[in-house]
Amino acid sequence: MNQYYEAINHCIENHVNDYMTLVQDMYDHPETGFQEFHAQEILSDYLIKAGFTVKKSVACETDFIGEYVSQKEGPIIAFMCEYDALPEVGHGCGHNLIAGIGIAAGEALKNIADEIGGVIRVIGTPAEENFGGKVQMTKAGVFDDVDVALMVHPGSKNGLGGKSNALNPVKFEFFGKNAHACHPQNGASALDAAVLSFININLLRQFVEPNTFIHGIIKDGGQAANVIPAYASLEYYFRAPTMKYALEITDKAINCVKGACQATNTTFKTSIYECPYEDTLVNYTLANLLKEKYEFLGVENIEPVKEVGEGSTDVGSVSYVCPTIQGSIKIAEETVQGHSKEMAAATISETGKQGLLAASKAIAYMAYDLITQPDLLNVVKEEFKEAKK
Numbered sequence: 001m002n003q004y005y006e007a008i009n010h011c012i013e014n015h016v017n018d019y020m021t022l023v024q025d026m027y028d029h030p031e032t033g034f035q036e037f038h039a040q041e042i043l044s045d046y047l048i049k050a051g052f053t054v055k056k057s058v059a060c061e062t063d064f065i066g067e068y069v070s071q072k073e074g075p076i077i078a079f080m081c082e083y084d085a086l087p088e089v090g091h092g093c094g095h096n097l098i099a100g101i102g103i104a105a106g107e108a109l110k111n112i113a114d115e116i117g118g119v120i121r122v123i124g125t126p127a128e129e130n131f132g133g134k135v136q137m138t139k140a141g142v143f144d145d146v147d148v149a150l151m152v153h154p155g156s157k158n159g160l161g162g163k164s165n166a167l168n169p170v171k172f173e174f175f176g177k178n179a180h181a182c183h184p185q186n187g188a189s190a191l192d193a194a195v196l197s198f199i200n201i202n203l204l205r206q207f208v209e210p211n212t213f214i215h216g217i218i219k220d221g222g223q224a225a226n227v228i229p230a231y232a233s234l235e236y237y238f239r240a241p242t243m244k245y246a247l248e249i250t251d252k253a254i255n256c257v258k259g260a261c262q263a264t265n266t267t268f269k270t271s272i273y274e275c276p277y278e279d280t281l282v283n284y285t286l287a288n289l290l291k292e293k294y295e296f297l298g299v300e301n302i303e304p305v306k307e308v309g310e311g312s313t314d315v316g317s318v319s320y321v322c323p324t325i326q327g328s329i330k331i332a333e334e335t336v337q338g339h340s341k342e343m344a345a346a347t348i349s350e351t352g353k354q355g356l357l358a359a360s361k362a363i364a365y366m367a368y369d370l371i372t373q374p375d376l377l378n379v380v381k382e383e384f385k386e387a388k389k
């Protein structure tokens with residue numbers, strides 16, 4: 001085996017219990033998006049002890065950038081860490097393990113960087129769920145000089161990443177007129193406008209392109225049954241393979257709402273109530289490289305690149321700034337759902353630990369190859385430029 005691969009293995013295996021202690025600590029103290037002060041602190045402290053310089057709160061309060069500049073010039077490789085949890089299910093998306101994987105790969109690369117060159121960054125990207133930490137970070141230019149960004153998400157399958165849907169989160173607010181419910185002729189029901197809009201948008205679903213998802217809830221529907229509600233609201237996600245199409249179906253939904261307001265003598269306004277996410281650009285060269293590393297490590301049943309996006313992720317924004325991959329590693333049986341307590345439990349299990357070992361080694365090997373093989377890095381970058389067009 002390549003001596004540097006051996007050094008990577010050695011470093012990660014030696015420290016695996018430290019990484020799992022971090023993973024367990026985050027599991028025990030789950031923090032939702034932009035509240036991850038504890039995770040930010042323990043991960044930053046670890047990196048500082050490992051010899052990185054760390055900047056905190058660069059683009060948002062709970063982010064961090066750990067950096068090690070080696071003695072030799074070379075590309076900038078970023079390992080992304082997520083660490084936000086979910087309400088109710090804690091680390092049910094397994095982001096605590098993503099952080100462990102990023103730290104492990106970063107430390108292993110840092111230890112050989114003076115010989116092979118390059119700049120190693122471990123970037124803490126908070127609030128992946130709902131708030132788009134990476135969107136804010138890309139807007140602030142955090143990834144502008146990065147040559148390649150790597151990460152692996154745990155789940156119930158091994159995979160090479162793939163496309164994700166663009167997401168446009170839209171809130172509709174309705175304004176009517178209060179009245180005693182026994183004198184409804186004096187009022188205008190914002191709730192009726194919301195209900196009718198909900199029905200209209202449901203009818204719209206039949207007439208959209210495949211792989212497009214529209215889902216919403218009634219957020220406010222009035223306060224008392226004997227008062228005609230003057231205010232109601234709906235919150236929607238419009239998801240599509242491209243942001244262009246997500247915006248197109250948003251416009252169609254706005255027409256549905258206009259009709260509902262005309263019918264109910266009410267008015268409305270729209271706003272973007274969460275962070276919009278870009279779709280993800282796939283880099284097949286990186287995907288093939290991850291496949292090669294997984295196979296080398298004996299990882300089995302590797303799913304091909306997902307050509308149809310299911311959910312949405314803020315990794316999409318990074319993928320438009322630099323070549324990016326988010327692979328996946330199996331830590332639980334397929335019957336275990338994402339966003340569940342069972343998935344959270346898997347992150348601190350023996351399979352979680354094995355997943356951390358395989359995933360961090362795989363992306364560390366990838367980083368080594370990309371640093372030491374400029375031709376390979378060029379292919380990755382050329383593909384990225386083409387895909388962006």
Ligand SMILES: [Zn+2]
Pocket residue numbers: 093129339
């Ligand atoms: Zn999630």
Ligand SMILES: [Zn+2]
Pocket residue numbers: 093094095128153
């Ligand atoms: Zn996730």
